Structures are given as C-alpha cells and as structure tokens.
Amino acid sequence: MNDKQFSSFLKQADEPFVGWDFSFISETGRMKSELLSWSYGSIATSLVQSAKSMLDMGTGGGEFLSKLRPFPTSVYATEGYLPNVPIAKERLTPLGVKVVQISNDENLPFETGKFDLIINQHESFSSKEVRRIISKEGIFLTQQVGGLDCIEINENLRVPINKDFIDWNLKKALNEIQENHFEVLKSAEEFPIQRFYDIGALVYYLKAISWQVPGFEISNFKDELYTIHKIIEQKGYFDAKQHRFIILAKAV
Template identity: 55%
Template sequence: MDQEFLNQLKTQDEVFSGWDFSFVSETGRMSSSLLTWSFGSLAMKKLAHAKSALDMGTGGGEHLSYLRPFPPVMKATEGYMPNVSIAKNRLEALGVKVYEVTNDQNLPFKENEFDLILNKHDSFDANEVRRLISDGGTFITQQVGGTDCAEINEWFNQPLNPEFAQWNLETARQQVEAAGFHVTDAKEEFPTQRFYDLGAVLYYLKAIPWQLEDWRAADYIPELYKLYERINKDGFVEVTQHRFILIAQ
C-alpha cells in the first residue's frame, strides 16, 4: 500500500492533550471559516466588569488563560479526566481554582455565587446555571450543534449520535428561558472546516471520540484510503460545522 498513506495513518499516534489543535491548525493542515462573532472578545468584555466568574468546561485551560485579567474570583470546571490536571497546572498558578465535575445538575458552588458564567462547547443544565448566577448576571455559551461535521459520519457510514442530533439554538433557547433567563442575543451559523491531509483528519478524530462511536482506524482502512485519494485529487476534504451562541441574563 502507498507508503505516504501508511505514514499519515501514524498521525493517530501523536499525543493530544487539553484542547490544543495546534499540531494541525498552526501548520495549516486544518482550517475553519470564520464566525460572525468572537466568543473570546465577548467574554473579555464581560470579565472586565465581573466580580466573580465561572468558566464551565475549561478543557486544558488554554482558552481561559488568554482572557486575563480575571475578576477577583475566577473558577473553572472540567469534566474530562485527562484534562483536569492539565487545567490545574495551567490555571491555578494564575489564581483560578479548577474543579473536576461529573454531573451538570450538581455543581460544587453556592447559590448566586457568580455574576458571569462562561461556557464554550461544554454541556450544561440550565436550571443549575440559573441557581449559580446572581440576579442580573450574564450567561454566555457557545455550543457545538448536533449536526456538526456530519460529513465525517457519512464517510464511515455511521449515523449521528441520536442523543445530540437535535441539539440546536432553538432547543437551547427554550431550556434557558424555561430556567428563568432572558435571552439578549443569539446566533446560529454553519462554517466550513477543511482538512488538507488524511493525518489531520485522524488527529481531529482522536480529539473528538464522540463523533464516531467505537471507531478505530484499523477497521476502516478502505474508507480511509478512499478519503486519502480524494484529498490527493482535490487538495482537501470539507465538512460543515454547526455553531451557535446564546447570551442570557
């Protein structure tokens, strides 16, 4: 079999930690079109005026670490075990207390503890968020919608996860409003993402194992080789992302 194809299969052995895609994104092997909003810019504006804030699902703390200065009280949660120690090492030196969480409905904080809660690409329970946020406080969340990168599932003849397939802006809005929030801004968009070599695809799949259930590259060699040939012919393969942002008080 093509040696270059075999070499690219080895990309799945590269270490992925935290929520850092620089191995493929900084080298231009993967790229995404732009959204009409910036979660980071919105978060920084609110953090500048907050007294206490929570970052839900901080990953390895990479994104939050760039949003300094922090308010007097800054806390973070992370539910993916391998990321917890990474986030603690990165954030606690900056004064951010990191909590490991396993249940969105029972977070280890007091009622009305935060005047700002940030959530980028993490699950949440709207009623629990409302419990934690003070009156007049702000909740900002950017979510990955249920049809995200559906083309990947098509490549390997796997259905979208039925648990998340209907997750979209309208569903989130209904949940947040039912919990007692007033939505002040909301947008939903479908940017494109390109992969310029097969190795970049495999690295991405390693980072998001929930996209394909019980998926192993070794079980899909014919499909992967077909994808490899397609990239060689067209220069890239493209998928459609699903993103939405919701701001509520």
C-alpha cells in the first residue's frame, strides 16, 4: 500500500476537532450532506423569539445556540462531553447563557416546570425528565440521529453497527414522548445522503463521531480505508445514508 495521496489525506485528518465544528471538512467542500425537507434551525429560531425561558440540551461548544439571539430572559445550556464544557462557557457565558455540565439524562439539575422551551439537536434525552422540567404547554423540539445512520461506513469497515442504538427511530421516540404526556405537533423522518470526497474527510469525521466506530484507529482499518479511497478515486465520492428525524411536541 504505497499511495502518497492516501497517506497525505490520512495525515491531514489529524487536524484537531474542537467543540462541534465540522467546518474543516464541510466548508472546504470535502464533505456534503443532502438537504432535509425541514430546517431545525428555522424552527428553533422562531420558537426562541416567543420563549421566556429555554434550555439547549447538548450544546456542544455553543456554536448553534450562539446564533439564535436575541435570547429570552432565562437561557440555559447543558453539555455532557467534558472537553466541550469550557468551550461552551467561553462562547456562551458572555451572552448571558448559563452552561451546566451533566452526566445523567435521567436526573437533570433543574426544578420542575422551569422551561417553556427545550431544544435538542442530536443529543440523547429522557422523555420523562424532559417532561418534568418543562412547563405545561411548553414546547420541546428535537432533531435526532437515528440508529441506522451512515451504516454504509460500518459495512465497508466491516464493523457491526451499534446494537444499543440500532432501533432508535421516529416510531420509538414518538411512543416514548407520547407516553410522557406530550402532544406531537410535527414529526418527520428521512435518510439524506452524506457524501465524502476524500478519505481524509471520512477519517476526520470518524474521529469526531466516536460512536460510529467505537475505538476507531487508522492503524486498525488501513486496508478497508484504502479500499474506500480507491472507490473515491474511481467514482469521485463515497456515499453513506444519514438517518434523521424531527419531533415538535407540546407538554400537556
């Protein structure tokens, strides 16, 4: 396996990943995602403008939340990934957002009925706990990554998809939300294509998305990665189907 371009792309994938920012590969056009029929950002922006108190669950480095201003009077954000917490605090605290580190979805450090808006983009959650901390008629918006996300990556690397999440889909999430006294206002599920234009972009992605291939190390998948590299050389890209669903619900 003596391919200078292959080796060069792998070396470039060592670029540090900070917060929840994929611009190193997305803004350079090395990775592109097919459009969804909805916009989580547009829905969230509209909801924030009419909220009095809100929570952003799993804020990452605060990149998305910081763009939703003007904020309500009371704004909180949670983050469970420890390296992201200081990044989120540095970005959000000057904006008046209280960033809270958490470790358990089932026991959030907020009083009952505290928020009239809770937003959640690609973050795990307990429907029961969300219902506890949201006010009656409060709004919950979540966009989730389904259990079949980018399964083609796992197939090409010969790694089983995570069995703990394989059945996470719109139907299961709706059942949990409705069982915990929410009225569903909107829901949808789609499988848009995510396209990688070089092997370095794919490796960078896998290093950031640690749950796709747990314990991913280049040295353990050199042959499989090289095979994908040759596919990209032949076709110009490597495609994987994302799995996304969105739910907008009101507490009743």
